[in-house]
Amino acid sequence: MTIEELLAHAGWVRGLARELVSDAHLAEDVVQQTWLAAMERPPVVRGAEVTWLKRVVRNIAARVHRSRSVRERCEPQGAMREALPEEDATVEWLELQQKLIRHVLQLDEPYRSTVLHRFFLDLTPTEIAARKGIPAGTVRTHLHRALEQLRASLDRESGGRRAEWRGALFPLFEGLP
16 A cells, blocks of 8 residues: 555544544554554555455554553552562561660660660771770670670560561671570
């Protein structure tokens, strides 16, 4: 089919596409795909162009409708599956952080300030020692005892189910038995 022959049918092809597909943009896509099909695989029988074009428009419109229906059905489910676990994990992590902060704040001095300096201000034991005017070995001892107290406190609160809190708080408890 020549461009001129296609253009002679443009009005009713566009109208049929709009009838079959409710969305104007999708109807325009159907028209474009119809023209592409006519250029790539024109009708074999001369004089059957109108019948052939109607069939092509209907087939393309049906395919567009099916793919849109599948997409509308599947996309929300896929999006929900992706979002919910991430949101649940974030909420769970924040709850564990709140629990940890509550337990750290309940520590007696000098353990509370040592943990806060080490893990919340990210200071090394040497830097903490310089700030407090005490030996670095003392800071390491305070840190070790504070972490033991935190572990015992969190174990008590979780009924001994360490797996409930250890994974999220692992960096604080590295190296502890």
